[in-house]
Amino acid sequence: MVRNLAKNTHTTAALDPPEIASYASTLRQCNRSRNLALGRTIHKKLRELGLDRVTNLSNLLIQMYGSCHCVAEASRVFATIKEPNDFSWNVMLTAYARNGHLAEARRCFDRMPRAWRGVFTFNTLMLAYARKGDLREARDLFDRMLSRNTFSWNAMISSYARGGNPREALELWRAMDIDPNSITLASALHACCELADLDEGRKIHARIKHSGLESNIILATALVNLYGRCGRVMDAQEIFHSMADSQDVVLWTAMQMALARNGRLIQASALFDRMPRRDVVSWTNMLVAHASDGDLGRAARIFGAMPERSSVTWTAMITAYAQNGRPRAAIHLFLAMDCEGFPANSVTFVTIFDACSSVADIALGRRLHAELLDLGAGQPPQIDVSLGTAIVNMYGKCGSLSEARSFFDSMPDRNAWSWNSMLAAYAQRGQTLAALDLFKLLNLHGQDPDEVSFLALFSACSHAGLLRDGHCYFVSITHDYGQRLTIDHYVCMIDLLCRAGRLAHAEELLHAMPFSPSSTAWTALLNGCEMHRDVERARGIPGRALGDDHGPYVLLSNTMLVS
Known part of the structure; x- marks a missing residue:
């Protein structure tokens, strides 16, 4: 009887004999527990009995293999189904999507009969694209849906909010035409936090009150984060105290961050x-708070007292040293981190390459660069633009222009910082023509130069005495690129005129620029006076304009002595 029923691939669960129902139940258990070994045993038994072509059992086999990350086996089972039903197509698509096989998932979606593409189908593929960072394709699927459920909206809003697109998240939140749940509200609050959008955040808070969700720990934490980010510490404290009985470490850490971010370090x-429990995140937050306040000693003591550390903790302390003028301490701690077996991330490497630049330690920089190239067992390393720029900057500041250019x-x-790092390297080493x-x-590649790009160019022209080129770039900032001239641009032009001996023109530009002349501008003119022995012009520079630094006064004295 079982064999006869097995010939009918459309046998339904209601008509299945006890044996088939028992196998179906076991496969469901394998799916939930991800018991691949037992699942394969059941599959083998089904083949022996000739039941492996029963559509209901085949669907469950696909589901089980997909849950156990065996996509190829799931695909082989799907291929044996003569007439797949809507559940067959959906479990196969889910197996592809949840295991990162996006191309296959998309082909499955496109082959599926349109009548069977329901909300679940669209949600599954949309979420897969979003998790891979392809928000454009995810949004295209979202817009094509004839009907959406709360999951659809949550998936898209959350993907935007946590994927660096908070404005799009809020636009979608405002367009939502069904009632949100706590996940929707939390995602919208996260977007408000990223944008420091207090007004929209307050509207969402009012909606939370209206919905009776004030006691939801996730929403309370999101509100504390929002108010802390927007400088509304008292509002954050009010939310926190309303959850007085909560022992949730994430909520306590959010309140701690809100206080620290707003300069209330004592609180x-x-x-x-007082925290009922401290995790590595709360310890790291305190470390970062004191380091940001310039108290490296306290930050180091917190680091030393931590019961456990993560790569983020090590990176935070390394960054604290590097950004507070202690690059050698940063390098020393990085080497200790490596010895203790904590993997460095992209931020760690960026910080250490900058530290190598500060102390001109090209040997360590080269070693770290080689390690990055070796990561992934010969596969291309995941060096993003920020990390790549740090490598260029390190080689450039250490004087190895050929290595800097080769890696560049x-x-x-590349972004503007990448181009500027290479430009600055050439300018600082007197390689004017290369700059x-x-x-x-840069222009041929369609990259728009910014203020820093032109400052590097002026520096290169100034060192080479290329007055005409420098003046052309000065004019082109507004005429060709539509950018505003800054006081730094004027100072560079004044310096260039002075080096070329055009002291009268330099002084005229100093008085004509739409800024109050800074001590740097006056010092540039004074440098020119010393260089070209123009004592009378130097005497005309008001002493108060030179500021409190002793350098300009030494220059003025030298000018008088030379005369």
Whole structure:
């Protein structure tokens, strides 16, 4: 009887004999527990009995293999179904999507009969694209849906909010035409936090009150984060105190961050001491708070007292040293981190390459660069634009322009900082023609130069005495690129005129610029006076304009002595 029923691939669960129902139940259990070994045993038994072509059992096999990450086996089972039903197509698509096989998932979606593409189908594929960071494709699927459920809206809003697109998240939140749930509200609050949008955040808070969700720990934490980010510490404290009985470490940490972020370190420390439980995140927050306040000693003591550390903790302390003028301490701690087996992330490497630049430690920089290239067992390393720029900057500041340019040329993606790092390296080492050629290449690649780009160019022209080129770039900032001239641009032009001996023109520009002349501008003119022994012009520079630094006064004295 069982064999006869097995010939009918459309046998339904209602008509299945006890044996088939028992196998179906076991496969469901394998799916939930991800018991691949038992699942394969059942599959083998079904083949022996000739039941492996029963559609209901085949669907459950696909589901089980998908849950156990065996996509190829799931696909082979699907191929044996003569007439797949809507559940067959959906479990196969889910197996592809949840295991990162997006191309296959999309082909499955496109082959599926349109009548069977329901909300679940769209949600599954949309979420897969979003998790891979392809928000454009995810949004295209979202817009094509004839009907949406709360999951559809949550998936898209959350993906925007946590994927660096908070404005799009809020636009979608405002367009939502069904009632949100706590997940929707939390995602919208996260977007408000990213944008520091207090007004929209207050509207969402009012909706939370209206919905009776004030006691929801996730929403309370999101509100504390929002108010802390927007500088509304008292509002954050009100939310926190309304959850007085909560022992949730994430909520306590959010309140701690709100206090620390707004300069209330004493209160943050007191709250930290009262926390029912501290995790590595709360410890790291206190470390970062004191480091940001310039108290490296306290930050180091917190680091030393931590019961456990993560790569983020090590990176926070390394960054604290590097950003507070202690690059050698940052390097020493990085080496200790490596010895203790904590993996460095992209931020760690960026910080250490900058530290190597500060102390001109090209040997360590080269070693770290080689390690990055070796990561992934010979596969291309995941070097993003920020990390790549830090490598270029390190080689440039250490004086190895050939290595800097070689790596720069190998970068698949570059931003303004990448180009500026290479321009500055050429300018600082007196390679003026190379800097000018690179600037032309920048324009050919369609990259818009910014203020820093032109400052590097002026520096290169100034060192080479290229007055005409420098003046052309000065004029082109507004005429060709539509940018505003800054006081730094004027100072560079004044310096260039002075080096060329055009002291009268330099002084005229100093008085004509739409800024109050800074001590740097006056010092540039004074440098020119000393260089060209123009004592009378130097005497005309008002002493109060030189500021409190002793350097300009030494220059003025030298000018008088030379005369």
